Amino acid sequence: MxxxxxxxxxxxxxxxxxxxxxxxxxxxxxxxxxxxxxxxxxxxxxxxxxxxxxxxxxxxxxxxxxxxxxxxxxxxxxxxxxxxxxxxxxxxxxxxxxxxxxxxxxxxxxxxxxxxxxxxxxTAGRIMQRDVFAAPGYWTVGQILDRLRSVERLPETFYDVYVVDPGYKIIGLVPLSKFIKAKRDQIVQELCTPEPIVIDAKMDQEEVAYLFEKYNLISAPVVDDSKRLVGMVTVDDVVEIVREEINEDMLALAGIEEDNAINMPIRKVARSRFVWLLVNLGTAILASFIIGLFDATIQQMVALAILMPIVASMGGNAGTQTMTVAVRNLSTRTLTGATAVRAVWKETAVSVINGAAFAVLMGVAAGLWYAGLVGQPRAEATALGSVLAAAMIINMLCAGLAGILIPLGLQRAGQDPAVSSAVFVTTVTDVVGFFAFLGLAATFLVN
Amino acid sequence: MxxxxxxxxxxxxxxxxxxxxxxxxxxxxxxxxxxxxxxxxxxxxxxxxxxxxxxxxxxxxxxxxxxxxxxxxxxxxxxxxxxxxxxxxxxxxxxxxxxxxxxxxxxxxxxxxxxxxxxxxxTAGRIMQRDVFAAPGYWTVGQILDRLRSVERLPETFYDVYVVDPGYKIIGLVPLSKFIKAKRDQIVQELCTPEPIVIDAKMDQEEVAYLFEKYNLISAPVVDDSKRLVGMVTVDDVVEIVREEINEDMLALAGIEEDNAINMPIRKVARSRFVWLLVNLGTAILASFIIGLFDATIQQMVALAILMPIVASMGGNAGTQTMTVAVRNLSTRTLTGATAVRAVWKETAVSVINGAAFAVLMGVAAGLWYAGLVGQPRAEATALGSVLAAAMIINMLCAGLAGILIPLGLQRAGQDPAVSSAVFVTTVTDVVGFFAFLGLAATFLVN
The missing domain is CATH 1.25.60.10 (MgtE N-terminal domain-like)
Incomplete structure (x- = not known):
């Protein structure tokens, strides 16, 4: 309208x-x-x-x-x-x-x-608000109230009274809801929350968001190198950082480096996605190369070509599940030290359990199909089913390990695990999937 | 230690x-x-x-x-x-x-x-804090200050003074930082922010988070069916909801329904992932079925088995990119009405551009490989390259359309697009990829 x-x-x-x-x-x-x-x-x-x-x-x-x-x-x-x-x-x-x-x-x-x-x-310096209200520790609540009512340049909204020493260093802070309940003759320093969380102006914004979330902060004072109060960060910026950060992780996992905003021109969107597709083309060609090694085997038994995508695809999906959980846990910092070791062990166990389940399921299904619909002798069908089952369990185990070890390794190496994990994991599951299935088939089924 | x-x-x-x-x-x-x-x-x-x-x-x-x-x-x-x-x-x-x-x-x-x-x-009712401080509109700032200093049961921290009428209905609210700057004899109603955002106790928490983010709120009053003030929601809960919500989307896209917390027992993790893998097995079997339709074609030309994963995989990646962006934009509500139509058009254009680029790239590469390394006649190599290029562009276009239309359709149908989009998109890209490539090959290359 x-x-x-x-x-x-x-x-x-x-x-x-x-x-x-x-x-x-x-x-x-x-x-x-x-x-x-x-x-x-x-x-x-x-x-x-x-x-x-x-x-x-x-x-x-x-x-x-x-x-x-x-x-x-x-x-x-x-x-x-x-x-x-x-x-x-x-x-x-x-x-x-x-x-x-x-x-x-x-x-x-x-x-x-x-x-x-x-x-x-x-950084914190960029997202902070520079107008802050700070009072010396020896002032009374009444003095501060009078000052607040008369001073001109105040931040539009604030949530804490920052209490500073004569060098403008933070002594503590008093939430407004606590300040407002205090008597007028109360010395403000006595109201202070001890050891408040103080943010360095050079701190990365993700670190800032982490502190806000962890300690349920609404605002926090920002200090410069000499620990002098220079501004404050408020929680409304943090909500945006949290959203942006997970958003970036999520898009990065899907191979999108730049947020493809609705209003971004078509050419820019196409270009931003091209690079990732090109990298993945490399992975796909590598997979093709593996398949190419076994062209004679496939020629003898076309059923292998029909079944091979199942092995690669199940490995890919299992790897993606593990990797996504790992990337999330790395970014919320729940995957550190002893927890990381436990997580690797757990993913191994989960991979073996689900790998075994799908190995049995698909081994039997492939055997029945090969004997029934394709009409091959029973012994050959059993052999094909067994090879498929073995390849499946090998690939899902590798997928689980790749899904957790690759993000952990990238993190250790100082890389963002969200950005490049997916390519490596897919490469592992494709290469291992095709190689295990066709390799076992070449050894045991075709001569 | x-x-x-x-x-x-x-x-x-x-x-x-x-x-x-x-x-x-x-x-x-x-x-x-x-x-x-x-x-x-x-x-x-x-x-x-x-x-x-x-x-x-x-x-x-x-x-x-x-x-x-x-x-x-x-x-x-x-x-x-x-x-x-x-x-x-x-x-x-x-x-x-x-x-x-x-x-x-x-x-x-x-x-x-x-x-x-x-x-x-x-819902808002569950995440709200029930202790709130509210004052009648005709009170002065001084009266309220005195009351605040004497009353016992107050919320530990609060950020606004809620101003109510005699029926406990919200008239407006005054941020503490504004309240504290006001003179003692000021009537509080005159300080009120007009038309404050008021939250219904039955509102879904994601809706609450949306309002907080959109209007940069720190706290908001919650009212019951008869519009009476019953509590308040504060921003610290919202940060968690935002994180949880995107987290859920991200995990759902990777096929994980329940957050696989570090301390979750192995058996539960394995079970929570099994279902998704089973659904994907269905997709993989469907893809195998398509390949099976062309077994005679593959037998005549094994190069098809070698190249076919490239078509499916590139489609899958392009589809995942589009789908991830669509799911994100749906959840931040930027994909509505006119914007949705524009987005479909844009994704089509992007798919055609990148599809054409990779079609040329891989068509030429496959032709060179087939003529050079495999040593086939030039005419056949050209034909194979053309078929691959055509299949690639068809599949990447379908991938782009599926990537945007499937999440939009699921949303329209009242489903969560993050949960089931991925299976449908993968099914489309696998089926179309294999069918287009092998079908064109059967028609034009093999007789």
Whole structure:
């Protein structure tokens, strides 16, 4: 409906309707609009467009909006945002455009933003909010309350009073709900949670998310190298990091390096998927090469060609199951030390159990098929069934071991197990599957 | 180190060391201990064991601890927890054990907990905290501050003052950081955020998480059917839901229905994976059946058996990429209405582009191999390369379409696309892959 109003350029009505929406809903609206309508909407709204919506948009749509806004309008919008959101909006812009926007901003915002952008991407320094409220430990609750009511530059929302020493080092923190219940003459230092979790500005954001989750934090103070308070990270950023992180793992396992956002151009999507498909082509060719070694065997017994994908595919599936669990547990850090050893042993046991089950199942089924439908002598059918069963159990055991050892090994080697485990595991299950089945067949069935 | 102290039953030292840990670290410690050491630790600590650690433990380890605690000790620990955490600890216990624990608890806690357990699992009612602080709209900030300082039963931490009308219906809410900055004589209703997000107690927890993420909420009031305030949900629960939800999607795509926690017994893990492997065996047998239709063709030209896994495997990988992106976008609700149509079109385009690229690549490679290494006449090699290329492009196009249409269709049909998409997509890519390649070969290459 609003799309029609935009098309008709019923500007007043569009402005009225957009004004009623929360920023996140404006972002949703823009994501649903095409590029042309987005540009029209930006023209209509101009600086009226809620700044927070910019931070909520996904990459493709945000690029369109940024492109449609004038430098002044963009500078105004960015200045309205918290430093972490502002940095997030600016980080993907070109060097020159970013400098132009920064130049248009008020000096205080500009300096804060420049400082934020100096921290590496995906570190605490980048996701932190720089405006914090801190009070000296010897102040009373009443003094702090009075100060809070009079001071100008405060973060829009905060959840703890940070208590610092004269060197601006963190002594402790007081959750607002505790602070608010305290008497006015209470010394704030006495209210402090002892040994609060403090975050180093250079800490990786995944580490930050891990601490937040583990200790159920809502906000945490961020300190620089000299342990001075420089900002705070709040939990709303953490929810996004957690989602992003697992999302990345999940996409990486399927061979997608870059999040294929809805608005990403077709050519970019195709390219981002091509590389992984190419790597997998290597695996597939390797598997073909193994099969090629046994072409004479297959020619003598075409049943092998019919059954061989079953061995490879069951191994592939078993390997994927194990690998996915391993990658998840590595990323939640539940797979360390003694637990890792236990997990390897457990996966071995599970592989042997399920391998044996499917070996019996398919061995018998293949034997019956070969004797019945294909009409071969019983002894040969039994031999084929046995070879299939043996290959199945060998491949599912290798699949289980590969599924746990490859991610563990990649992690040890400092690689992201989510990114490359799948290729290695598939290679193992394909190569072992075809080699075991055809190799055993060549040895025992065909002469 | 602490494990050795536990083994030696150096009780005082164990108690001293555990007392220094935060609850989440105690939970980590217990997860690293085996079952025997956990029992010893519970014996040593008894009721000293921090109650919050119980809520942080993963299922297997928690069962051990609950089993090792006496009913009285457990009741005492549960009573210390917030209602949502207490319900979480009790929900997996047997009916009888749970009743015994409830009977040992103070009456107020017991009633709150029983009410919480009456809401369905995975709803807002189950994850909400029942103690909330609400104030009438006509009160002043000063009145509320005085009340907060005197009232006994308050939630341990809270982030907003909920403002209600005389019927206990939500008028609005005031973030503590805004409340704390207000003057004492300010009427609280005038501070309210208008139209706050209010959660229905029966709302599914994934819906709750969605709202929290979308609107960057820290806490939200929960209301019953008659719109009366009954509790609040806080963001720390949401982080866990988000993680759990994507985790489930990711594991489901790999064919794991139940989270295979580190402490789950081997037999249970094997069983939980068996079903999926069995379903996939069906797919693999279907693929074999297709190959079986062309046994005479393969016998005449073994090169087909060597090359056919490449077609199926490339289709499988392309399908998995598309499907994973589709499942992710469905679960973040970015794949709706107009966007879905655009996504289908885009995936078709991407499949055609990459399909064509790999068709050319593999068509040429297979032709060269067949003419060179295998030593067949050039015309036949060209024909084989063309057939492979055609099969490749057909299968990759079908893979792309299956990868997007199957998850969309399952979602429309009210199924969870993460759970069953993979089997259907693999079936399509295997069947189409083998059928297209062998069928074209039978028609054009072999007579």
């Amino acid at each position: 609003i799309r029609e109003r935009i098309d008709e350029r019923d500007d007043d009505e569009v402005r009225r309707q957009v004004a009623e929406l929360k920023p996140a809903d404006v972002a949703d609206l823009i994501e649903q609009l095409g590029e042309d309508d987005t540009r029209k909407l930006v023209e209509i709204e101009g600086a009226e467009l809620p700044a927070e919506a910019l931070a909520e948009l996904e990459d493709g749509a945000r690029d369109t909006v940024i492109d449609a806004l004038s430098t002044e309008q963009l500078a105004e919008a960015v200045a309205e945002l918290d430093t972490d959101e502002a940095a997030f909006v600016l980080e993907d812009m070109g060097e020159k455009d970013r400098a132009e926007v920064l130049a248009e901003m008020p000096i205080a915002d500009r300096l804060a933003l420049k400082a934020a952008l100096e921290y590496d991407d995906e | 602490i494990r050795e102290r536990i083994d030696e039953r150096d009780d005082d030292e164990v108690r001293r060391q555990v007392a220094e840990l935060k609850p989440a670290d105690v939970a980590d410690l217990i997860e690293q201990l085996g079952e025997d050491d956990t029992r010893k630790l519970v014996e040593i600590e008894g009721a000293e064991l921090p109650a919050e650690a119980l809520a942080e433990l993963e299922d297997g380890a928690r069962d051990t601890v609950i089993d090792a605690l006496s009913t009285e000790q457990l009741a005492e620990a549960v009573a210390e927890l917030d209602t949502d955490e207490a319900a979480f600890v009790l929900e997996d216990m047997g009916e009888k054990d749970r009743a015994e624990v409830l009977a040992e608890m103070p009456i107020a806690d017991r009633l709150a907990l029983k009410a919480a357990l009456e809401y369905d699992d995975e």
